[in-house]
Amino acid sequence: MPESAVQALALPPAREPDGAPALRGDVRAFLAEQVFVPRCDAWGSAWGWSPPFSRALAARGWIGMTWPRRYGGAGRSALDRYVVTEELLAAGAPVSAHWVADRQTGPALLRFGTEEQRERFLPAMARAEWAFAIGMSEAGSGSDLASVATRAERVDGGWRVEGTKKWTGGAHVADFFVVLCRTSPPGEDRHAGLTQLIVDLRSPGISTRPIRLMHGVHQWNEVRLDGVFVPDGMILGEVGAGWGQVVAELANERSGPERVLSTFPLLAAFAAAAEAEDDPRVLTALGALVARLAALRRLSLGVACALDEGRSPEVQAALVKDLGTAFERDVVEAARAARPFLRRGSDARLDELLAQAQLSTPGFTLRGGTTEILRSIVARQLVSAALPGVDELAGRAVEPSGDGPLGRAMAIAEAAEVVLDLALVHARTREQFGRPLARFQAVQHHLAVLAGHVMFARAAVDCGEEVAKICTSAAAGEVVRLGHQLHGAVGYSDEHPLHRFTRPLWAWRDELGTEGEWAARLGGRMAGGELWARLSPAGGS
Numbered sequence: 001m002p003e004s005a006v007q008a009l010a011l012p013p014a015r016e017p018d019g020a021p022a023l024r025g026d027v028r029a030f031l032a033e034q035v036f037v038p039r040c041d042a043w044g045s046a047w048g049w050s051p052p053f054s055r056a057l058a059a060r061g062w063i064g065m066t067w068p069r070r071y072g073g074a075g076r077s078a079l080d081r082y083v084v085t086e087e088l089l090a091a092g093a094p095v096s097a098h099w100v101a102d103r104q105t106g107p108a109l110l111r112f113g114t115e116e117q118r119e120r121f122l123p124a125m126a127r128a129e130w131a132f133a134i135g136m137s138e139a140g141s142g143s144d145l146a147s148v149a150t151r152a153e154r155v156d157g158g159w160r161v162e163g164t165k166k167w168t169g170g171a172h173v174a175d176f177f178v179v180l181c182r183t184s185p186p187g188e189d190r191h192a193g194l195t196q197l198i199v200d201l202r203s204p205g206i207s208t209r210p211i212r213l214m215h216g217v218h219q220w221n222e223v224r225l226d227g228v229f230v231p232d233g234m235i236l237g238e239v240g241a242g243w244g245q246v247v248a249e250l251a252n253e254r255s256g257p258e259r260v261l262s263t264f265p266l267l268a269a270f271a272a273a274a275e276a277e278d279d280p281r282v283l284t285a286l287g288a289l290v291a292r293l294a295a296l297r298r299l300s301l302g303v304a305c306a307l308d309e310g311r312s313p314e315v316q317a318a319l320v321k322d323l324g325t326a327f328e329r330d331v332v333e334a335a336r337a338a339r340p341f342l343r344r345g346s347d348a349r350l351d352e353l354l355a356q357a358q359l360s361t362p363g364f365t366l367r368g369g370t371t372e373i374l375r376s377i378v379a380r381q382l383v384s385a386a387l388p389g390v391d392e393l394a395g396r397a398v399e400p401s402g403d404g405p406l407g408r409a410m411a412i413a414e415a416a417e418v419v420l421d422l423a424l425v426h427a428r429t430r431e432q433f434g435r436p437l438a439r440f441q442a443v444q445h446h447l448a449v450l451a452g453h454v455m456f457a458r459a460a461v462d463c464g465e466e467v468a469k470i471c472t473s474a475a476a477g478e479v480v481r482l483g484h485q486l487h488g489a490v491g492y493s494d495e496h497p498l499h500r501f502t503r504p505l506w507a508w509r510d511e512l513g514t515e516g517e518w519a520a521r522l523g524g525r526m527a528g529g530e531l532w533a534r535l536s537p538a539g540g541s
């Protein structure tokens, strides 16, 4: 039996691949030769669409870099790709033209495609000659993707497709999109009878209506398929097995560093505008963001390592996407709030990135699965995890080891795990309105958020004492708040063991310095240019 719910979410130790510093150095040298304006969210947006940049990257072997060489790939590891991807995102490079093909359609073809499809598409994708879009959502089908109404009917030699896809990013400039549609009517199992088709966006019967984002940028499209003929050879995977394939594709879509780094160019500009002697409000904000980024990168790399080991960390990817996209938004909010206190005064570059990033924020927590859907995925795993009983949990002895800040941070992470387990046991056994609390969605989402804080604190203790103290002290307050909220009155009484863990959490987060004091010191050292280079040292190859 696991000793903690967090064990059910455990990730392998996060480790960078051998040669990561040299690879980072190579990518930085390449980026220094390219001409582009660094932007936030350049991976998922119209302003990041640059076929010339994608082709230059392809010439270096950095598109499809994990694919076998016989399909035009470079046969490198998923962790090498992770490093290259981080570098491109941190630089705000214009990568969106090849993004979908490289991240998800290529891997889907390798996993589910026919040999003929792989030979036809993968080399062209790896050369950045063909761009792909995602044809999942429809006007009536967002989070509930299994309800798609687009249909394909069998005809001689293939399928005739009827329906309308919506929010299709880049369909007006891409060459193909992968369409999720119904090939047989919904039955008892509404996930059965769905199929993925590779559709040429220039096929007769396709018409595209632009949908502009709220700030006027043409990024999305409504794509109407009016009796479009799709030959048999363009079925991706098995007819009727589309749901399982889409779930695998979404795991790839959710797990990458792009769910943490979309606003890194803004964070770097904020650091560059700050000075070591700046106002404490500036330095505290900067230090807190840098510390949080370190812990999140560790979690995100842990997911990549799990994928590299052949595991399917769908739940962990959902949890990290929730934490990471909240961070991306908080970078904007923190930089905005601290900006008036910068000693330097106005900074045109910072203001430009701030305005641009702010307009991107609504999408962060919607695309690729909304925060609410992700929390439901995490909660489903949590409420079914095997757990010890309350008495055993109550008997856990959690004490700081040694007198230093790292010992406090480790004790916070451990006590937070016990609070999560107690909350889970309580939510599963306590009934209100005739059912266990854990059956209510609001309770499930509190549990998922609590688990996020616990995983975050665990990751932070592996990032050195400074990051550990900042992140665990910040998490402790939320762990206590949610732990008590989930327990109701009984958790506020001295009869229940919860307070044996929550009161020390309050104490340890303040001992040897609060998160704010530590963050201000770290912020003082992080002020200045070249933030990414200082966070991720590179070496020559």
Ligand SMILES: Cc1cc2nc3c(=O)[nH]c(=O)nc-3n(C[C@H](O)[C@H](O)[C@H](O)COP(=O)(O)OP(=O)(O)OC[C@H]3O[C@@H](n4cnc5c(N)ncnc54)[C@H](O)[C@@H]3O)c2cc1C
Residues within 6 Å of the ligand: 133, 134, 135, 136, 137, 138, 141, 142, 143, 144, 166, 167, 168, 169, 170, 362, 363, 364, 366, 367, 368, 369, 370, 371, 372, 373
């Ligand atoms: C920037 C961006 C790019 C996108 N690009 C593409 C693309 O290229 N291709 C594509 O196919 N789609 C794309 N999408 C669409 C995206 O997949 C959907 O926005 C997403 O699946 C949510 O669907 P929806 O917007 O219809 O919201 P809805 O599903 O209508 O949800 C609205 C709100 O209700 C909540 N909600 C819904 N159901 C539940 C529930 N059961 N429990 C609790 N809360 C719930 C949601 O969390 C959300 O807060 C993109 C979206 C964005 C924002």
